[in-house]
Amino acid sequence: MRPIAVLTRRALLAGAAALTALTLAPAVHAEEPQRGGTLVIASVQKPRHLNAAVQSGIATGVPAAQIFATLLRYGEDFQPQPYLAESWEFSPDNKVLTLKLVQGATFHDGKPITSEDVAWSLDVAKKNHPFSTMLAPVEAFEAPDPQTVVIRMSAPHPPILLVLSSALTPILPKHVLDDGQDIKSNPKNNLPIGSGPFKVTAFEPGQHIILERYDGFFLKGRPYLDRIVIRQYQDSNSGVLALESGEAQMFPLLDSTRLIRRLEKSGKMSVTDKGYAAIGPINWLAFNTKQPDLADVRVRQAIAHAIDRNFVTKALHAGLSKPAVEPVVQESPFFSEDVARYDFDLDKAKALLTAAGYGEGGKKLSLRIDYLPDADEQQRAVAEYVKAALAKAGVEISVRASPDFPTWAQRISSYDFDLTMDQVFNWGDPVIGVNRTYLCSNIRQGIIWSNTQQYCNEGVDKLMTEAATEPDQAKRKDLYGQAFKQITADIPIHFINEVPYHTVYTQAVQNPPVSIWGPMGPMDDVWLKQ
């Protein structure tokens, strides 16, 4: 909620050199980054291991972005910046990407990072990373000389630059991990030798991860911090208590609006909602389109019109969450204005139900709603609101709780549901995190976060497939815009709100991670004011 403060600090930093010449210097001097200190990050995520090339997700992504460098990195916009690759260019047909690596980069064991390592790491990710679409069109990763990497693709693959950034394709040491063992269960994934700003010295599952500054990091002077400790807490409440008692200095990915408001009011913490543009987390209501009542699009539209997004974002989420209206978040470069929004309109809802043969004089509509456990504010509260809201439209809803995640996942992925609340991430590019929910080919029983709505529109498939290989950004955006318009008209999903992820940090923390990947980006420029 403090983007302006951040921007000012950034601007000051940029101008610091010029200003030191002036007498104003002492006042600005405070903004000069200071070396040293330990940053304790509170977390409720439980990583399985730390090798993000074979394990996606936030839990592994946050520490892995510190331990491993990637070829590219991103700032606060969706524009790639050099990282391990100092330059890159596409061939005229956009099917070959050539990258030049920086000189002198080394792994944490001192061995140089070469193009061999990079090509091998990308190949590992292609073969093992759970997001199989992100590198699918790649035919070969080549290493013609130690500083050059060539990626050959069967078709233009515009998401490739984003895929080469943090959280998705870490650069691994081939000489350590290419040891004949299955990379997914290699015990070295627990304390891997990395290539990034921090080396991992301890990983106690369920307790903490300790990351120490790597003095040989290829960006001179970075990182500023001596140490990052990621402490795992049982839940957000204890994480926030730790922040208040001074045990931790930063709590990213906090989505409890009650706790965020409390910390904001205390006046001792800074709060920002920046840093979640690429994750793109959406809280939505999904329909089982094969359920006899819900197979009628008018019923789905009626349900959407009976739900007031403003009530959810303002009353349930204390004004901290943003309404969601389409498959991508507002900050996504593919966000489109021209979609069916389904604003709150109870009369329209009733009219649609009557037209479909329900309501007065017609059949009684009774449905069941499920929700993801362990996310009360975003999921259970909204499910209960949906029940109350739909009662006003004459629809009877029963709420079914799931005791834990596997129970819910089992129900939804075996299509044993009518309506369900769900949370799904965009992961930066529609090819990675959006297509999976809508493509006919991704109706796969038993797989959670596939097309469990069993929605199929060949027109949408065609648009999305075309968009996946369209190198021109404007044309690509237009294709997705058309697809989103059709999807919202067909309404397999009613989008409710963006998950209000916030990063809370003490006043001492400078340059909090606010890039598009946020805490899943390298924290080499974070520093502590002494």
Added chain:
Amino acid sequence: MMRRILRQLLYAVGLILAVLVLNFLLIQLAPGDPAQVIAGEMGGASPEVMAAIRQQYGLDKPVLTQLALYLGRALQGDLGMSYFYNRPVVELILSRLGPTLLLVAAALAFAVLAGTRLGLMAAKNPRGIASGVVTVLSLVGYSAPVFWTGLMLVILFGAKIPLFPIAGMIDVVKVGGPLTRALDIAHHLVLPALTLGLVYLAQYSRLTRASMLEVLGADYIRTARAKGVSERQVLGRHAFRNALLPVVTVAGMQFGAIISGAVLVETVFSWPGLGTLAFQAILARDYPTVLGILFFSTLIVIIANLLTDFVSRLLDPRLAGGR
């Protein structure tokens, strides 16, 4: 004596086997499987990845085959790999066993010491104020759910009067020698041990009180008093030692219950013990870890029972000869 120990050992092996088989079958009844949890952690996965995970852990085999394979390995001392944490179950459990034993031992010590002391105070003057206070306190302590007591202590000592740390076992940021570390752990131990101990403190004080009152009415106490033994000696030496027997028996029997209480307390205080591990493992459908923890806790309870037997004999020589 030897035969008795042998019989108990045989009994223990049978018990452990029964616990493993029963729980293996029980956990299969829970909906969802580890592959789904792992996919959930990954933010979604393709069918190929799911199939690979299931194959990697043998989840594609029939349940009874899985059980046979598991028992076969367990008998050779191999408890398998954790599905979720990707490391050997034995290694995971051993790293958590220490903290749990520490917590349980501290809680038990606190409960027994303070409980008997309070019970003694109450027994000295059964109609006095002290007795009334002890009775009320024990009733409250006994009936309050352990997680509620924990949360209240967290709010009081974590947020209002920040005297004690409220989560974890060590301050990872703090550096220092073994003494600093031990003090740090002791500091972290206070609240969880207090929470867990309070429930049992109530029981022990009530038990001590009742048992003391009974013993104090016995003939030999009257004899002791008649021959002029000081009241202190009467209470401490003659009465208390005899009144302690039921307390020891109950403390030993309750060891198992305390371990299950520890699951809740550990969860409230993020204490890195077997309880939090068990909780996470159940949520993750991490069968090998759950079974491994049950195996170890059964073992602990059996050992505790044997120890109780031994201590009872020390306290009351009559037990050693009899039976």
